[in-house]
Amino acid sequence: MNVTELAQRAKNASFRLATLSGSVKNTALQQVASALRAHADEILQANALDLQAAQAALAAGQMKQALYERLKLTPEKLETTVRGMEQLLALPDPVGMVLDETELDEGLILQKISCPIGVLGIIFEARPDVIPQICALAIKSGNAALLKGGKESLHTNSALMETILSALSTVPGYPQGSFALLTSREESAQMLLEDRYIDLIIPRGGNGLLAYVKANTRIPVLGHADGVCHMYISATADVAMACDVAVDAKTQYPAACNALETLLIDDNWPLSKQEKLLHTLIEHGVTLYGDARVGALVPVAGPVEDWHTEYGEKKLSVRFVPNVQAATAHINTYGSHHTDAIISQDEQEVQLFLNTVDSAGVYHNCSTRFADGYRYGFGAEVGISTGKTHARGPVGLTGLTIYKYKLRGNGQKVADYVGPHAKPFTHKKRGGNV
Amino acid sequence: MNVTELAQRAKNASFRLATLSGSVKNTALQQVASALRAHADEILQANALDLQAAQAALAAGQMKQALYERLKLTPEKLETTVRGMEQLLALPDPVGMVLDETELDEGLILQKISCPIGVLGIIFEARPDVIPQICALAIKSGNAALLKGGKESLHTNSALMETILSALSTVPGYPQGSFALLTSREESAQMLLEDRYIDLIIPRGGNGLLAYVKANTRIPVLGHADGVCHMYISATADVAMACDVAVDAKTQYPAACNALETLLIDDNWPLSKQEKLLHTLIEHGVTLYGDARVGALVPVAGPVEDWHTEYGEKKLSVRFVPNVQAATAHINTYGSHHTDAIISQDEQEVQLFLNTVDSAGVYHNCSTRFADGYRYGFGAEVGISTGKTHARGPVGLTGLTIYKYKLRGNGQKVADYVGPHAKPFTHKKRGGNV
Numbered sequence: 001m002n003v004t005e006l007a008q009r010a011k012n013a014s015f016r017l018a019t020l021s022g023s024v025k026n027t028a029l030q031q032v033a034s035a036l037r038a039h040a041d042e043i044l045q046a047n048a049l050d051l052q053a054a055q056a057a058l059a060a061g062q063m064k065q066a067l068y069e070r071l072k073l074t075p076e077k078l079e080t081t082v083r084g085m086e087q088l089l090a091l092p093d094p095v096g097m098v099l100d101e102t103e104l105d106e107g108l109i110l111q112k113i114s115c116p117i118g119v120l121g122i123i124f125e126a127r128p129d130v131i132p133q134i135c136a137l138a139i140k141s142g143n144a145a146l147l148k149g150g151k152e153s154l155h156t157n158s159a160l161m162e163t164i165l166s167a168l169s170t171v172p173g174y175p176q177g178s179f180a181l182l183t184s185r186e187e188s189a190q191m192l193l194e195d196r197y198i199d200l201i202i203p204r205g206g207n208g209l210l211a212y213v214k215a216n217t218r219i220p221v222l223g224h225a226d227g228v229c230h231m232y233i234s235a236t237a238d239v240a241m242a243c244d245v246a247v248d249a250k251t252q253y254p255a256a257c258n259a260l261e262t263l264l265i266d267d268n269w270p271l272s273k274q275e276k277l278l279h280t281l282i283e284h285g286v287t288l289y290g291d292a293r294v295g296a297l298v299p300v301a302g303p304v305e306d307w308h309t310e311y312g313e314k315k316l317s318v319r320f321v322p323n324v325q326a327a328t329a330h331i332n333t334y335g336s337h338h339t340d341a342i343i344s345q346d347e348q349e350v351q352l353f354l355n356t357v358d359s360a361g362v363y364h365n366c367s368t369r370f371a372d373g374y375r376y377g378f379g380a381e382v383g384i385s386t387g388k389t390h391a392r393g394p395v396g397l398t399g400l401t402i403y404k405y406k407l408r409g410n411g412q413k414v415a416d417y418v419g420p421h422a423k424p425f426t427h428k429k430r431g432g433n434v
Numbered sequence: 435m436n437v438t439e440l441a442q443r444a445k446n447a448s449f450r451l452a453t454l455s456g457s458v459k460n461t462a463l464q465q466v467a468s469a470l471r472a473h474a475d476e477i478l479q480a481n482a483l484d485l486q487a488a489q490a491a492l493a494a495g496q497m498k499q500a501l502y503e504r505l506k507l508t509p510e511k512l513e514t515t516v517r518g519m520e521q522l523l524a525l526p527d528p529v530g531m532v533l534d535e536t537e538l539d540e541g542l543i544l545q546k547i548s549c550p551i552g553v554l555g556i557i558f559e560a561r562p563d564v565i566p567q568i569c570a571l572a573i574k575s576g577n578a579a580l581l582k583g584g585k586e587s588l589h590t591n592s593a594l595m596e597t598i599l600s601a602l603s604t605v606p607g608y609p610q611g612s613f614a615l616l617t618s619r620e621e622s623a624q625m626l627l628e629d630r631y632i633d634l635i636i637p638r639g640g641n642g643l644l645a646y647v648k649a650n651t652r653i654p655v656l657g658h659a660d661g662v663c664h665m666y667i668s669a670t671a672d673v674a675m676a677c678d679v680a681v682d683a684k685t686q687y688p689a690a691c692n693a694l695e696t697l698l699i700d701d702n703w704p705l706s707k708q709e710k711l712l713h714t715l716i717e718h719g720v721t722l723y724g725d726a727r728v729g730a731l732v733p734v735a736g737p738v739e740d741w742h743t744e745y746g747e748k749k750l751s752v753r754f755v756p757n758v759q760a761a762t763a764h765i766n767t768y769g770s771h772h773t774d775a776i777i778s779q780d781e782q783e784v785q786l787f788l789n790t791v792d793s794a795g796v797y798h799n800c801s802t803r804f805a806d807g808y809r810y811g812f813g814a815e816v817g818i819s820t821g822k823t824h825a826r827g828p829v830g831l832t833g834l835t836i837y838k839y840k841l842r843g844n845g846q847k848v849a850d851y852v853g854p855h856a857k858p859f860t861h862k863k864r865g866g867n868v
Contacts, residue, residue, distance in 0.1 A: 015766055019789040102811050108800060110810060117822050118792065199822040214652045220823045241845040248847030332449055354840050355453040358552065366542060366843030375851070376544060376839070377536050377861035388551050388633040389654045390824040393839045405810070405827045406788050409800030411675040413682030417809070427811035 001180075003146075003190040007119065007197035009177035010144040014118045016175040017142045022093030028139050028171045033085045035167035036132060039159070040078055046159035047073040047128065054152055063152070066255070071126045071153055081129045085136040087379050094397040095142045103428040105417075108409040114401045116142035118199040121191050122382075123213065125205035126150040131160045134202075135179060137382055139168075141400040146191055146198070148182040157181055192217035204383050222395065224386040226310045226336035227257025229368040232327035232353065233277065234344035235268035241365060242273070242343045243280040248367040249341070251284050254313050257384060258339050258361075258371040261310050262317040264327045271297075281316060290318035307334035324349045328356040335359060337386040339371040339393075360386055360393035435614075437580075437624040441553065441631035443611035444578040448552045450609040451576045456527030462573050462605045467519045469601035470566060473593070474512055480593035481507040481562065488586055497586070500689070505560045505587055515563050519570040521813050528831040529576045537862040539851075542843040548835045550576035552633040555625050556816075557647065559639035560584040565594045568636075569613060571816055573602075575834040580625055580632065582616040591615055626651035638817050656829065658820040660744045660770035661691025663802040666761035666787065667711065668778035669702035675799060676707070676777045677714040682801040683775070685718050688747050691818060692773050692795075692805040695744050696751040698761045705731075715750060724752035741768035758783045762790040769793060771820040773805040773827075794820055794827035 001009070036043070054071055057063035100112035120143050124130040131147060138145045149157040161181040168174050182188060191198065195218045203213045207225045214221050231249055233242050249260035263281075265274055278288060278298040288294065289304045304317040307330070321327045324342070331340050339361035342353040354362045361371045371394060373381025378396030385391050391399030416423050435443070470477070488505055491497035534546035554577050558564040565581055572579045583591040595615040602608050616622060625632065629652045637647045641659045648655050665683055667676050683694035697715075699708055712722060712732040722728065723738045738751040741764070745751075755761045758776070765774050773795035776787040788796045795805045805828060807815025812830030819825050825833030850857050 015762070015790050015792060018792070019786065104804070104809065104811065108804075115789075218648045220654060220821065222823075238845070244845055245847055248849050252847070252849050252852075328449070352453065355549075356449050358449060358452070359838065361839045361841060364840070364842040366841055366846040367848050369848035370538070370542075370841055370846070371839075375538065375848070375859065377538065377859065387654065388836055389656075390836075392836055402822055402824075402826055404793065405795045405805075406798070407795060407800055407804055408798040411672070411678055412800040412804070413679055413686070414801050414803035414809075415682050415686050418686075425809065425811065 003182060003187050004194060004197075006146060006177075006180045006182070007191065007194040010119045010146055010180065011197040013175035013178040014116065014144040017144055017178060018095070018116050020142055020173065022095075024171065024173050025093065025139055025142060026089050028168055028174050029085060029089055029136060031167040031171055032132070032135065032139065032164050033082050035163050036078065036082050036085075036160075039163045040075060043078065043156065043159045043163065044073060044075065046155040049155040050153050057152075067126055067152070071128070071156075073128055073156060077129060081132045084380055085132060088136055088140045088397075091140065091379050091397065094140065094401050099403055101430040103430055104407075104425050105412065105423065106426065108407070108412045109430075111406045111408075112403050113406055115404050117400055117402050118143065119197055120145040120400070121194075121198045121201045121219065122147045123188055123191075123201070123203045123205070123209065124149055125209065126152040127204070128153045128156040128160060130204055131157060131181075132164065133380060134382060135164050137380055137397060137400060138179070141397050143400055144178040146180050146182055148188045148191060151183070154183060157183070189216065192219065195219045202382055220390065222383070222385050222387065222391060222399070224257065224336070224338060224384050226308070227259070227338045228261045228308055228310050228334065228336040229258055229338055230262045230264060230327075230331045230335055230340040231260050231368065232264040232321070232324065232331070232340075232342045233266060233269055234324060234342060234346060234349055235266040236345040236349070237266075237269060237273070237343040238345065239273040239276055242277050245341070245343060245365070245367050246277060247280060247284045249369055250281065250286055250316055251314055252367070252369050254311070256369065258368050259312070260316065260368055262307065262319065262334070264319050264321045264330060266324075266327070267320050267322050278318065285314050287315045288318050289315065293320055294318045308336075310336070324353055328353060332356070332358050337388075338384065339363065339368045341366065341368050360384070437616060437621050438628060438631075440580060440611075440614045440616070441625065441628040444553045444580060444614065445631040447609035447612040448550065448578040451578055451612060452529070452550050454576055454607065456529075458605065458607050459527065459573055459576060460523050462602055462608050463519060463523055463570060465601040465605055466566070466569065466573065466598050467516050469597045470512065470516050470519075470594075473597045474509060477512065477590065477593045477597065478507060478509065480589040481587075483589040484587050491586075501560055501586070505562070507562055507590060511563060515566045518814050519566060522570055522574045522831075525574070525813050525831065528574065528835050533837055535864040537864055538841075538859050539846065539857065540860065542841070542846045543864075545840045545842075546837050547840055549838050551834055551836050552577065553631055554579040554834070555628075555632040555635045555653065556581045557622055557625075557635070557637045557639070557643065558583055559643065560586040561638070562587040562590040562594060564638060565591060565615075566598065567814060568816060569598050571814055571831060571834060572613070575831050577834055578612040580614050580616055582622045582625060585617070588617060591617070623650065626653065629653045636816055654824065656817070656819050656821065656825060656833070658691065658770070658772060658818050660742070661693070661772045662695045662742060662744050662768065662770040663692055663772055664696045664698060664765045664769055664774040665694050665802065666698040666755070666758065666765070666774075666776045667700060667703055668758060668776060668780060668783055669700040670779040670783070671700075671703060671707070671777040672779065673707040673710050676711050679775070679777060679799070679801050680711060681714060681718050683803055684715065684720055684750055685748060686801070686803050688745070690803065692802050693746070694750065694802055696741065696753065696768070698753050698755050698764060700758075700761070701754050701756050712752065719748050721749045722752050723749065727754055728752045742770075744770075758787055762787060765791050765793070771822075772818065773797065773802045775800065775802050794818070
């Protein structure tokens with residue numbers, strides 16, 4: 001089957017997925033989780049084949065160590081993924097929720113009801129554990145999905161998908177063709193053109209992937225490019241807290257997209273505290289970049305070349321700013337709308353920061369590293385969105401749903417509600433359960 | 435100022451708009467409404483200039499009568515628009531609502547808070563009343579906007595925008611540069627490229643406009659192309675209700691996007707009722723299209739050339755289908771995901787229809803013509819969306835907002851929540867007020 005046929009088949013399946021009960025979806029999840037455990041050996045053997053090729057590429061300098069690590073599946077990694085999948089079982093069905101209910105007139109009831117988006121198109125780089133994660137979220141939210149993985153993990157991806165498809169085929173009522181694996185670049189390019197059948201593209205990978213996807217599709221795209229996260233240390237900041245939280249945000253896992261990249265320090269924070277914070281960061285192995293003023297306090301590796309820089313390692317841009325307004329202006333100019341924090345004891349300033357900074361996450365007195373679907377209590381995430389529509393920040397099950405309006409009456413026609421003798425609408429809010 | 439500068443200025447304004455209180459936004463709305471009333475004469479004079487040019491175009495056959503009608507502003511039309519604007523005053527501020535609240539741990543509180551999207555890019559054809567409507571919705575929702583109108587209404591658009599801008603300039607705290615009018619095609623094309631500053635494009639016009647916009651921008655697009663609405667008459671349908679509702683859906687305002695275009699009749703509905711419904715439609719001036727089977731019951735103008743057809747006038751495609759499954763398959767294949775209705779007395783069949791039909795509006799026993807922001811009780815709408823992400827159906831104030839996550843703590847760091855001695859998250863739902 002070519003990509004168009006796979007996409008059309010997934011679309012047809014999606015109409016049936018939208019009608020499944022929560023219990024059928026949970027049965028499907030459970031079957032898939034059990035099958036992944038039962039077939040763990042085969043999956044790890046397939047992974048070994050990918051790793052063999054990767055080792056050669058590594059030795060030839062054609063692959064980075066980090067990519068190799070992401071490619072590597074272990075029994076523990078697989079078990080963690082399966083457990084994550086099982087955690088979704090306990091979450092309420094995200095489909096069929098009454099988000100809003102209004103009586104338009106007696107006997108004419110409008111409900112806004114959550115429903116699946118339809119067909120997802122996922123493009124991910126060499127991280128085979130994305131397949132069970134995304135499939136689990138898609139199953140629970142009643143979506144179909146085409147998944148395109150990196151060629152480096154082809155054997156692993158195929159083994160995972162085969163296991164998942166065969167498990168789903170045993171679930172009564174679960175439509176065939178809900179999921180499919182794409183493997184070539186050509187298929188990926190073709191998927192981006194299937195706007196008739198695919199409703200949302202989620203690229204999971206670097207900056208380049210997102211840009212490529214956005215430039216080549218008319219389908220809505222959910223994702224994030226950079227994670228240039230900021231922390232502003234107000235003149236009122238507690239120094240111990242600033243040290244603690246900045247060190248955590250920068251060093252706890254520097255490669256993460258929610259790690260700190262730029263530190264903005266208020267001019268009016270006492271000099272001794274400024275020095276203490278910068279020294280503490282250096283003691284934790286952080287290399288600082290900044291201008292002469294920063295250099296006058298602590299050793300710096302050089303000036304900041306580009307305030308948009310996402311280091312992804314223990315390096316940090318430092319800048320002094322005159323006030324919270326300058327801090328928010330800097331963040332809204334150079335940031336990536338991901339997660340930005342203020343350390344402050346002044347509530348008015350905090351409010352201004354939280355409302356003005358145009359980011360998915362705006363934090364007060366805590367580390368930017370909390371920006372994560374699991375930490376937010378979503379159970380799992382498909383990724384983090386820095387866009388301004390549909391879903392923002394860590395995207396869990398809710399971000400994979402949309403709504404439809406159900407209007408139920410007993411023969412009402414619009415003609416009765418217009419003109420000189422128009423019946424009035426009652427527009428009585430009856431609330432929703434969400 | 436060129437478009438890039440206008441867009442950048444609007445983006446900067448948007449950061450301040452996001453912090454405005456509901457009362458400042460209502461003051462702005464009120465000022466604009468009063469100014470439009472006070473300057474009605476000038477606006478109508480400007481409209482007269484546009485109409486003069488339009489009459490020449492009409493006489494030369496270069497403009498359609500319908501376009502001319504849409505272009506024409508009357509004192510009544512303007513007053514209706516101003517009143518619609520004033521209705522927004524009473525609605526709650528859509529910004530700053532706590533959509534969700536979770537305690538992640540003691541003293542670490544996550545709030546999902548509604549906020550404006552940022553900068554809207556609106557492209558509309560010759561309907562000058564779009565300007566006050568969109569500006570009102572943008573003001574209330576805290577968004578900035580660039581608006582590009584058709585050249586046919588240039589004088590009217592300029593007079594409207596001048597009035598609005600001058601009214602806004604009197605509101606203390608309201609940021610300059612929140613709104614701007616674009617006038618040329620080149621500016622419109624440039625606007626679509628400003629993905630750094632513009633967050634959402636809303637095209638209001640025909641099918642061609644939406645396709646053009648989608649093909650030429652990386653910015654998310656909200657809108658609808660066709661309105662091919664269906665009505666399925668089940669074997670259990672009440673014949674009087676079917677006649678009433680179908681006539682309303684087709685004839686009450688045939689040019690509307692929520693008017694009926696295709697009637698699907700169940701084979702098993704008694705023949706006498708089939709005849710009654712089709713005859714009733716013909717009596718109301720509807721021309722029917724259908725195959726020999728339809729032709730055997732009533733006169734038809736010919737077969738249906740294309741099931742995707744949106745007639746926009748008193749013409750209707752008719753098809754017999756064996757059951758509700760065939761009806762939903764037809765709708766999901768040929769429909770436009772706008773609004774589709776079932777007339778039925780069988781609850782099980784109704785549930786299947788409402789859950790399977792993949793449209794923004796799925797109706798039971800009422801007319802498709804109810805699909806409208808005003809009728810839904812939204813106060814106003816920016817348009818109807820047939821997309822599958824962000825917002826669906828009539829889009830009111832809520833569709834012009836998104837959310838951000840505010841996380842407030844007292845020095846929490848992620849390092850304490852990972853590893854062998856990890857503190858557990860509490861993830862206590864504290865609900866939201868929405």
